[in-house]
Amino acid sequence: MRIGATAADRRLLPEGRLAGPMPWVIAIMIFLTALAAAGGMAMGASADRLGGDLGRRITIQILNPDPARRDAEAAAVTAAIEKESGVLAVNRVGADAMRALLKPWLGDVGLTQDLPLPAMIDVDLSAAGRARLDAIVAAAKAAGPDVHVDDHARWIAPLIGLIRSLGLLAGLVVALMVGATAAAVVLAARSALDTHRETIEVMHRMGATDVQIARLFQRRIALDALFGGIVGLIGATAVILTIGAKLAAIGSGLVGSVSLPGSAWLALVCMPPLAGLLALVVARATVLRALGRSL
Amino acid sequence: MTGIVQFENVGLRYGTGAETLSDLSFSLAPDGFYFLTGPSGAGKTSLLKMLYLAQRPSRGSIRLFGEDVVALRRSRLPGFRRRIGVVFQDFRLIPHLSAFDNIALPLRIAGVDERDLVTPVREMLAWVGLGDRASARPPTLSGGEQQRVAIARAVIGRPEILVADEPTGNVDPEMAARLLHLFDALNTLGTTIVVATHDIHLLSRVAKANVMRLDRGRLADPTGALRYPPKPDFGAEHLA
Numbered sequence: 001m002r003i004g005a006t007a008a009d010r011r012l013l014p015e016g017r018l019a020g021p022m023p024w025v026i027a028i029m030i031f032l033t034a035l036a037a038a039g040g041m042a043m044g045a046s047a048d049r050l051g052g053d054l055g056r057r058i059t060i061q062i063l064n065p066d067p068a069r070r071d072a073e074a075a076a077v078t079a080a081i082e083k084e085s086g087v088l089a090v091n092r093v094g095a096d097a098m099r100a101l102l103k104p105w106l107g108d109v110g111l112t113q114d115l116p117l118p119a120m121i122d123v124d125l126s127a128a129g130r131a132r133l134d135a136i137v138a139a140a141k142a143a144g145p146d147v148h149v150d151d152h153a154r155w156i157a158p159l160i161g162l163i164r165s166l167g168l169l170a171g172l173v174v175a176l177m178v179g180a181t182a183a184a185v186v187l188a189a190r191s192a193l194d195t196h197r198e199t200i201e202v203m204h205r206m207g208a209t210d211v212q213i214a215r216l217f218q219r220r221i222a223l224d225a226l227f228g229g230i231v232g233l234i235g236a237t238a239v240i241l242t243i244g245a246k247l248a249a250i251g252s253g254l255v256g257s258v259s260l261p262g263s264a265w266l267a268l269v270c271m272p273p274l275a276g277l278l279a280l281v282v283a284r285a286t287v288l289r290a291l292g293r294s295l
Numbered sequence: 296m297t298g299i300v301q302f303e304n305v306g307l308r309y310g311t312g313a314e315t316l317s318d319l320s321f322s323l324a325p326d327g328f329y330f331l332t333g334p335s336g337a338g339k340t341s342l343l344k345m346l347y348l349a350q351r352p353s354r355g356s357i358r359l360f361g362e363d364v365v366a367l368r369r370s371r372l373p374g375f376r377r378r379i380g381v382v383f384q385d386f387r388l389i390p391h392l393s394a395f396d397n398i399a400l401p402l403r404i405a406g407v408d409e410r411d412l413v414t415p416v417r418e419m420l421a422w423v424g425l426g427d428r429a430s431a432r433p434p435t436l437s438g439g440e441q442q443r444v445a446i447a448r449a450v451i452g453r454p455e456i457l458v459a460d461e462p463t464g465n466v467d468p469e470m471a472a473r474l475l476h477l478f479d480a481l482n483t484l485g486t487t488i489v490v491a492t493h494d495i496h497l498l499s500r501v502a503k504a505n506v507m508r509l510d511r512g513r514l515a516d517p518t519g520a521l522r523y524p525p526k527p528d529f530g531a532e533h534l535a
Contacts, residue, residue: 012389012392198387198389199389201387202387202389202400203400203404204373204376205347205349205376205381205383205387206376206377206381206400206401206404207373207374207375207376207377207401207404207405208373208404209370209373210369212404292369295348295349295350295351295369295372
């Protein structure tokens, strides 16, 4: 499919680019589409990160009030867990770290030396390890009767589900925007056909094929869409960077995990050319369909 | 031997009204020169439209260049149209294109290289007396100049059939004579010429021309001159 027209062909349609509202409509569409896509991709990445970081971690607590027996049990459980396949790392949370975690709630007065704190062991699992979680828990319980296992995936699953739902919603919005953009191109192509009806009629009478005529329109509409796409993407990028900076400033672990990966930026950069390509294909189909109804 | 154009029992009806053209049967010779006359509303423009494939008939058969074009697929029409030059009554020049670009349009549509079309277009502009108006746009040209551009555009591609609807309506007698001379020269080179006109003085300017007279949608052919090849007894009838 030849996309463009020669310089002489291009003179057949007199209006310069940006003559109508189409580029600006496309700019608004791409602006909203890019925001929705960025939101969806950031949420998808966030859900993956949460599922990877926290969903494959378990924390084992040894709930024995006797410090000596608690330490012995912790050592036995640690040794037993380390032998299990699928276990990436086993880290016992130190007493100082435990006290630092509790200090905001209990203060210096509440954190006495005789306060019975459980021994805590963080266990990072591989995907395969996650699949044999029951066996790992059984091994831990066999090594220490006072073991309590806290599976992070259990409490984070609803949050990940929510994030993924929002991501899917963003994907739906993107799909609707693509449809709306295509509809805008159809209207623009029909309007252009109507404006240049006389020229088309003369060209037809002289033996121009439908494809020759469609080529005149598809190139212009594609360039208008490309321009609108670039404008829309610039606006969306400014908004995304501003929101990203504000999220980063919050500093919360969960909120801070919402960020846009490099592949998502690449996808956003591809939007204007894709809008141009979509406009080209839709304009061509619209013009050919309209011309096909004439003699 | 067959005519380059053959109409058989052709009728044309717009919508559900009465037939605008009825029972048209004629054949045009490959090197024939024809004037199409008749009062206003007789159907001259409708007949020409069918001839240059802008209108399909309601009934009957039309053969151009030996092929039935009534049921021809749309995709094949451009190939036929490129063999037919048309001078529209209202010129139909593209207003934002220069005279040069208007005349070059059929060649560009046919895919002629830009380098190869400059000389013939300039020659054609000079021939119609507009050599110095190549870059002028139609709105800045007089009616007669526009008509000459329209004629130049119709003949630039050396069509096998030239259809002209009132081509001398807006030009002075001298230019009308020059245009007829151009048509005559094209006809000598083998182009079939069909000129619709109200101007009865024009009919006597081309001695070899046949006259097709339309009246209320019907074509009068009392002598059989619009049959190609002629009826076997055509000459005898004339001699009698």
